[in-house]
Amino acid sequence: MANPRLVIVHRRTELQDLLDRHATRGQAEFFLRTRGRSIQDVQERHDRLAAALATVRAAIPADWRHAEVERADLPRFLLTPQDIMAVVGQDGLVANLAKYLDGQPVIGIDPEPGANPGVLVRHTPKAAARLLQEASQKGLERLGCQALTTVTARLDDGQELSGLNEVFIGHASHQSARYQLTAPDGRAERQSSSGLIVSTGTGATGWCASIALERGGRAALPAPTDPRLAWFVREAWPSPTTGVSLTEGSLEPDHMLRITVASDRLVVFGDGMEDDRLTASWGQEITVALGTRPLRLVV
Template sequence: MSFDYAILVRNKTRLELLIERFNTKAQAKFYIESLGGQFEEYESENDRFQESFALVQRQLSSVIKNKIVERTYLPSFLFNKKQVVVVVGQDGLVANTAKYVNGIPIIAINPDQERYDGVLLPFTPQDFMPAVERVMSNQFRVREASLAEARLNDGQRLLAFNDLFIGAASHVSARYRIAYQGAEENHSSSGIIVSTKSGSTGWLSSIFNMTTGMTRFVDSDQKRSSPPALGDKELLFVVREAFQSKRTQSSLVAGILHEAAPLVVESFMPTNGVIFSDGVESDFLQFNAGAIATIGVAPEKARLVLKG
């Protein structure tokens, strides 16, 4: 198969966002330094990224035409199988991209090894080109990762690489009915987190840290708890801060989801109900009264290109 373009996915640096906000670099510098911040850190971070990105683009241009897609435009960009997808940025950008490429293999590059851990970023600007050549010749290996899916009763759907949040857009309580493995409850809570295997060390782990700390407050001998190990086709849901009252319950607060055991949530929120994925609040489904969401493992998988 011949390829038309390489799609270079990137996010704006903190300095670029500051300049957008304050119109000029000088004004951005004045703002940061007036608050006691070190503007040099923003500059050095930006310089390193721009240098890395330019190197990636220069090398790609020698073998294939390329286009740049900013993270903001991922939900509306149309990916196809004749594109080589190259992500340059942090791990979160890989997660954001994986939801929209419909199984196209992703070559993920760490532009700054001193700043970014790069759990999902096996390549550097200096060593990624053999991976591009392997993808173009269909001789590559991938790590496949399951995605979570929220599907509404009107046909809308949203995917997540790490986790889904189901709740209210503000800090008010979320009101809904939850159904899982034959049990149902009405809830008033801070929302539901549904995590994939890939995301279990992120937001989900912080919830377990909180519950461990609270339990230790009561019992100092309590051992540290952590999320259970998930299979490739499993998700884990956790209800945050369920409130028990005459009309709401708090027993159905966690469980493992798989093909035969999805999670069904019916919204009781007249306004401001949302479902968003991977911490990106701007990419969401409205989840207001009358909406019913079925949560489970998506049929698609993320495919991350491996070294060698």
């Protein structure tokens, strides 16, 4: 069996983007100053990420292979079953990675402890370095994992897309979307709304929680490892041809939500990544259910 490969995932810093856009540090500093910001804060965040990456790189066992990939290049990066993912950044970066994984363990590393919620990036750089050394000396089983539920949307032409937090189905510009929704119990309704989301327990603290709170918090939201999803229709519009009776519910392991498109075009994207999306046209059916590939988060 081949030795593991540690894949370090990170995203470009704001400082790098500013230097690309403004060419020089002086021009970047002037740009920030006109907006009441200091380049020192940007530099400090850049330095903290660089230090975290250096700590992780230095801890890679000598007999392991390794690679690095930026967030923007994830769709083109070839993963292998032997990979171990070390995500250095914010919680959202783990969610961005999840759709590309098939069982590879993920170590979430927070370069700025205290600045991020730390729901998915639970380890400091030094703690992650210790985990890697223990895994090398005592075996990969030392990487105890928690299986986080995912959600998958499928089009009737075979395309599919998964999310760790949620998937959104609606108009590309969040305007009125028309479709027929069929609930797991067989009830169906034509609707016009600003779209719908289907959320996991991991996503139940974000977008899903906001919608549930607006509705009085009556919905029982799942926990991150629960094999259950919550779904909400946003701003359903009553009219002679569209209803508002099916606007929320849950999906158990054997349940499926069906959406039949009645607009020229609807989009499906996961975890807020609108550029990485599926497009469904008039008459196509979209089904949403529990994902078959949970995220294995190292705890």
